[in-house]
Amino acid sequence: MDAFLISFGIIFLAELGDKSQLMAMTFATRYRAVTILAAITAATALVHLVSVLVGAVVGAALPTDAISIVGGIAFLGFAAWTIRGDELDDDEASAAARGGRSVFFTVGLAFFLAELGDKTMLATITLATDHGVFGTWLGSTLGMVAADALAIVVGQQLGARLPERTVKFGAAIIFVVFGVLLIAEGLT
Incomplete structure (x- = not known):
């Protein structure tokens, strides 16, 4: 129980204002909250499962430079994708x-x-x-999901009040900023 409580608290606090929370807010301006929360939970559970296994077995941090650079490039791709927009056919639009x-x-x-x-x-x-x-694993996963759930609520409120163009360019700027920061972190 101590591991759960400590992990929940530390990860919840670490996630406040983090890029993931900003991404959750951004996605919530466009998509259903339940879908976003389910995707965040699945991705977080997987990443944190790997993390605890590495921590338990190796007891040392992963070399994250290359991972940061790849993640940064992916974020730049997400920014371009956001600006370009998506052309959905009728089936894709109804699925979204x-x-x-x-x-x-x-x-x-x-x-x-x-x-x-x-x-x-x-x-x-x-x-x-x-x-x-x-x-x-359970505490860190739920701590992150709880922090991102707060961001989803805020994102839905912003999405209902801001024009789509503003949301699109705001999201692209956030992706570019974090992409550049990840690449810089990986190169230093």
Whole structure:
């Protein structure tokens, strides 16, 4: 129980204001909250499972330079994709409106890449070196999902009040900023 509580608290606080939380807010301006939250939960559970296993087995941090650079390039790609926009046919549009698989996988992939080498991943590895694997995994996953759920609520409110063009360019700017920061982090 200690591992769960410590991991939940640390990861929740570490996630506040993090790029993942800003991404959750951005996605929430366009897509259904339940789909975003499910994708975030799946991606987070997977990344944090790897993190606790690495922390338990190796007890040391992953070399994250290359992972940061790849993640940064992916974010720049997400920015270009956001600006370009998507052309949906009728089937894809109805799937997206229902919170279909394409939205789930897009959000899940974005979060998976964002979390690789991120401070919450490294914090989870560190926590797993000293605490129970299951409690650390569950606590860190739920701590991150709780912080991102707050961002989804804020994103939905902004999406209802801001023009689509503003949301699109705001999201692209956020992706560019974090892409550049990830690449810079990987190169230093």
